[in-house]
Structures are given as C-alpha cells and as structure tokens.
Amino acid sequence: MIEAVASYLNISIKAVDENLFTRKYSADCLGFLHCEDICCSYGCDVDKSERDRILACADKLEPRLGIPASGWFDDEMKDEGYPSGFVVRTRVYRHKCVFHDRKARGCLLHHFANDEGIDWRRLKPMVCTIFPVTWEKGRLLTSPFLDELPCNGCGECIFDAQKRELREFFGDRFGNLSGGGQSQTTTDRLNPDCMLKMNKEEYE
Numbered sequence: 058m059i060e061a062v063a064s065y066l067n068i069s070i071k072a073v074d075e076n077l078f079t080r081k082y083s084a085d086c087l088g089f090l091h092c093e094d095i096c097c098s099y100g101c102d103v104d105k106s107e108r109d110r111i112l113a114c115a116d117k118l119e120p121r122l123g124i125p126a127s128g129w130f131d132d133e134m135k136d137e138g139y140p141s142g143f144v145v146r147t148r149v150y151r152h153k154c155v156f157h158d159r160k161a162r163g164c165l166l167h168h169f170a171n172d173e174g175i176d177w178r179r180l181k182p183m184v185c186t187i188f189p190v191t192w193e194k195g196r197l198l199t200s201p202f203l204d205e206l207p208c209n210g211c212g213e214c215i216f217d218a219q220k221r222e223l224r225e226f227f228g229d230r231f232g233n234l235s236g237g238g239q240s241q242t243t244t245d246r247l248n249p250d251c252m253l254k255m256n257k258e259e260y261e
C-alpha cells in the first residue's frame with residue numbers, strides 16, 4: 058500500500074530564497090535533449106518513510122530494475138532535516154541512480170507509478186520531485202547542484218514550475234507566491250498569511 062505524502066508537512070518552512078523566483082531551469086526534462094539525465098548520476102536522499110513505500114512495491118519493481126531490493130539503498134542515517142528523522146541514499150549503478158530508467162529516460166519510479174495508476178508524487182522521492190528546489194534549516198532554496206547542469210538558466214522560473222509540488226508537500230501558503238520569471242521586490246512576493254521571511258541570515 059502506498060501512503061500519502063503528508064508526512065512532509067511537518068517540515069516547517071519559514072523562508073524562501075529570492076533566487077527561486079528569478080532563476081530558471083528546464084522543467085520539461087524529457088523535452089530537454091542534451092542532459093542525459095545528469096541530475097540522476099549520484100543517486101538521491103530519501104526519507105525512511107519514502108524508502109519503505111518504495112520497498113513495498115519491490116515485487117513489481119525488481120523485475121523492471123533487474124536489481125534485487127537489497128541493493129537499492131545504503132544504510133539509514135539520522136537526519137533531523139527529514140520527517141522521520143532518518144535519511145537513506147539510493148545506490149548508483151553504471152553511473153546512474155538505481156532507479157534511473159535505462160530503457161527510456163527519467164525516473165523509473167515515476168514511470169512505474171504512472172503504469173500502476175498511482176500519483177507519482179507518492180512514490181518518487183521528494184528531493185527529486187521538487188528539484189531544483191531544496192530545503193535547509195527552514196528555508197527553501199535552489200539546489201547548488203543546478204549550477205552544474207546544462208539546463209541551468211533554460212526554461213521556466215523555478216518557483217512557478219514547482220509551485221504545485223511545493224503546495225503538495227508544504228501546504229497552500231505557497232499559493233499566492235509567484236515568480237512569473239520576473240525579478241520582483243520582496244514586498245511584492247510577501248503574502249501576510251505566509252509570514253515568509255526573506256532574510257536568510259535569520260535562519261543560518
């Protein structure tokens with residue numbers, strides 16, 4: 058059984074970095090032909106609860122991956138930045154995350170969920186679903202990894218492209234924020250209900 062992603066709602070977000078509204082990336086990954094899914098080259102961090110959801114599908118996923126479930130994840134480690142307090146890393150095989158779709162492109166967990174009629178957001182790891190947005194110490198920010206990717210600067214405003222997913226994981230308070238690909242003032246973006254603070258030094 059695959060549970061909802063609501064466990065992430067207990068991550069408190071108090072600030073949003075301004076560059077999420079001004080930087081761009083290619084949100085249409087499959088339409089971006091020159092990256093070879095390089096962002097999947099190092100595996101990803103997965104909350105323990107997400108790992109358990111994925112392992113619950115092992116009987117169907119193992120034949121598609123061709124790798125036994127025992128080889129999918131490293132050992133779990135304590136990390137208070139994740140909802141369960143534990144994080145695990147997906148393993149890398151032949152220069153790609155174990156869950157990379159080697160017959161097509163993209164994430165096999167995403168494709169598997171679609172094939173099974175499951176909302177892919179309930180199976181694909183959250184760090185991948187909201188990428189290149191990430192979070193740290195109560196702050197949403199752009200992943201530094203984006204600097205290394207060929208899609209950096211192409212396509213859509215990061216925040217606008219990921220707004221639906223951010224609402225899914227962090228709540229409706231993000232609904233009134235918009236980048237629109239434009240540089241805006243802090244005041245323009247602030248919604249009184251959000252209580253988002255832009256001074257990142259408060260959270261470091």
Ligand code: SF4
Pocket residue numbers: 082083085086087089092093094095096097206207208209
């Ligand atoms: S995020 Fe960028 S590097 Fe990763 S698959 Fe999409 S277009 Fe390619």
Ligand code: SF4
Pocket residue numbers: 096097098100101147154155156157158163164165166182185
């Ligand atoms: S879980 Fe999927 S999207 Fe995330 S790194 Fe692995 S293959 Fe890429």
